[in-house]
Amino acid sequence: MANQARHLTPTPTRSRWARFAAVAGPGVVVMLADTDAGSVITAAQSGAQWSYQLLMLQIVLAPILFVVQELTVRLGIVSGKGHGELIQQHFGRGWALLSVGTLVVACLGGLMSELSGLAGVGLLFGIPTGITMTLVITSLIVMAYTGSYLSVERIAIAVGAFELVFLLVAWKTHPDTAEMITGSLSIPWRDPKYLYLVAANIGAVIMPWMVFYQQSAVVEKQLTISDLPAARWDTALGAIVTQVVMMAVLITTAATLGKTHVGGALDTVQDIARAITPFLGEHWGKILFAMGMAGSALVATIVITLTAARTLGEVLGAKHALEHTPREAPWFYGIYTVALLIGGVIVASDVHLVRLSIGVQVMNALLLPTVLGFLYLLARRLPEPHRLKGGYAAVVALILFITTGFGVYAGLFGIS
Numbered sequence: 001m002a003n004q005a006r007h008l009t010p011t012p013t014r015s016r017w018a019r020f021a022a023v024a025g026p027g028v029v030v031m032l033a034d035t036d037a038g039s040v041i042t043a044a045q046s047g048a049q050w051s052y053q054l055l056m057l058q059i060v061l062a063p064i065l066f067v068v069q070e071l072t073v074r075l076g077i078v079s080g081k082g083h084g085e086l087i088q089q090h091f092g093r094g095w096a097l098l099s100v101g102t103l104v105v106a107c108l109g110g111l112m113s114e115l116s117g118l119a120g121v122g123l124l125f126g127i128p129t130g131i132t133m134t135l136v137i138t139s140l141i142v143m144a145y146t147g148s149y150l151s152v153e154r155i156a157i158a159v160g161a162f163e164l165v166f167l168l169v170a171w172k173t174h175p176d177t178a179e180m181i182t183g184s185l186s187i188p189w190r191d192p193k194y195l196y197l198v199a200a201n202i203g204a205v206i207m208p209w210m211v212f213y214q215q216s217a218v219v220e221k222q223l224t225i226s227d228l229p230a231a232r233w234d235t236a237l238g239a240i241v242t243q244v245v246m247m248a249v250l251i252t253t254a255a256t257l258g259k260t261h262v263g264g265a266l267d268t269v270q271d272i273a274r275a276i277t278p279f280l281g282e283h284w285g286k287i288l289f290a291m292g293m294a295g296s297a298l299v300a301t302i303v304i305t306l307t308a309a310r311t312l313g314e315v316l317g318a319k320h321a322l323e324h325t326p327r328e329a330p331w332f333y334g335i336y337t338v339a340l341l342i343g344g345v346i347v348a349s350d351v352h353l354v355r356l357s358i359g360v361q362v363m364n365a366l367l368l369p370t371v372l373g374f375l376y377l378l379a380r381r382l383p384e385p386h387r388l389k390g391g392y393a394a395v396v397a398l399i400l401f402i403t404t405g406f407g408v409y410a411g412l413f414g415i416s
Contacts, residue, residue: 016230023230024237025153026217027069029303030210031238032160034065035245036300037117038110039204040166040293042361043246044272046197047253052183053194054201055250061205062243064403066236067396068206068372069214071379071388073231076215077223078386083215085314086378093315095374100315102370106208107308109360111343114304117297119347120269121290133344140301144336149220149322156302162295163245165288170248173255180251192413196362199411202403203364205246208371213307216314220321228386245296269293301340309336365407372400 046054072083079086084103088096115133122132143155188194214235223231253272277285306322309332313320319329326333376397379388388396 019227020230020233023221023223023227024234025150025157026214026221027073027231027234027236027238028241029153029156029160029217029238029299030069030214031065031235031242032157032163032296033213033300033303034205034207034210034238034242035163035296036110036114037120037293037297038113038300038358038360039246040163040249040296041113041117041269041272042197042200042204042358043249044253045358046201047250047255048257050188050194050197051254052180052251053186053188054197055180055184055247055254056187057198057201058205058243058247058250061202062239064399065205065243066239067399068375069210069235069239070232071375071396072211072214073218073235074228074382074386074388075375075378076218077225077228077231078382080219082219082310082314082320083212083374083378084311086215087374088315090378090381091374096315099370099374100311102367103208103212103311104308106360106364106367107304107339108343109363110207110209110304111301111308111339112346113360114297114301115343115347117269117293118301121294121297124270124273124286124290129348133348136298136301137340137344140305140340141337143302144306144322145326145333147322149217152302152306152322153217153221156299159295160299162291163299164241165292165295166245166248166252169285169288169292170251170255173252175251175255180254183254195410195413197358199365199407200358200361201246202407202410203361203366203368205243206368206372206403206407207364208367209304209307211371211375212311213303216307216310216320220323225386305336305339308339309333362411365411368404368407372404376400 043058075083075086081089084096084100087099115136118136119129119132122129143152147155218231273286273289277289310320312335313329313332316331318331320332321329324332376388379396380393382388
């Protein structure tokens with residue numbers, strides 16, 4: 001693959017922790033974005049409707065998520081190219097356009113889900129949707145137009161860290177450990193409604209835009225081969241954090257609505273907040289929930305819009321990095337801006353948030369064959385010694401096949 005020379009240049013010796021601190025960022029950011037508004041809503045709906053019966057799935061998905069994103073990191077660091085650019089190089093422009101088309105669909109669905117979540121948070125405090133959208137979109141445009149990659153990364157980590165309040169929320173609900181274990185082992189595989197949420201949870205954890213974003217991020221951060229071990233730890237840490245947050249949200253609603261309103265569906269962000277706040281105190285419960293939801297939605301909005309702009313820029317052959325000014329990269333900043341504006345206008349039309357969010361996650365599960373298929377094939381074409389090969393390649397193939405097959409099956413069976 002091209003650009004290997006730049007990436008094989010040795011870097012000065014640093015301590016293990018200093019290197020990790022310098023490299024960490026892309027993995028944590030993309031994983032915080034993974035626990036986005038749609039994922040939080042999907043986990044909340046899972047706990048409300050099925051109590052702890054989808055908890056085991058969250059645990060199983062953590063190592064699968066790491067396997068997927070580790071391949072992404074490996075591709076970006078070794079090749080020095082983004083995902084769309086690599087597909088175009090190895091499989092041609094037609095396949096690249098198909099892959100990017102898949103990404104655009106996922107990004108548009110995800111963006112509407114994130115902005116809807118932020119609108120719901122605003123409504124909790126009586127702020128009209130139009131005002132919330134104006135403030136959010138203006139702030140994100142200013143951030144991108146005036147910041148470097150590192151500044152945007154730091155902002156994303158800062159706002160995404162608010163998701164960790166869900167751990168406090170789960171602890172405050174005092175879940176019963178025995179009930180959690182018993183419930184997580186009770187799995188109604190043949191129930192279409194259960195399978196629909198299984199597909200939604202798979203799509204909520206493994207999203208197409210995550211693959212594209214993290215690969216572009218490690219390239220833009222100019223990580224080298226010597227940074228690969230630290231980048232893997234960054235990804236592993238992110239995978240654990242995102243699934244712990246998903247489990248916390250599911251446990252919270254299972255311990256509250258799962259007991260008092262078994263099988264009940266949640267229709268709005270306000271419904272989720274009202275289900276949780278009585279157990280935390282009306283005032284602080286609302287604030288904690290709003291912080292977690294806003295943090296998850298904001299970091300995901302940043303990641304999704306940057307992913308769409310970067311990848312379309314790659315395929316169009318245009319400049320597509322934050323290191324360039326808006327005048328130098330008009331396509332990149334134009335796509336970023338237009339995507340936010342379209343999403344804001346649609347959300348202001350008052351879409352059904354919960355139904356939209358879960359539907360988007362199921363769509364993500366149905367798109368997995370294309371996304372994970374290209375990811376695996378590209379990893380098999382890496383130069384030695386970083387090529388995916390041997391027994392590990394067989395294990396990865398099996399993991400991706402089972403995840404993809406079950407996600408598609410559960411999605412289609414659940415819809416029918």
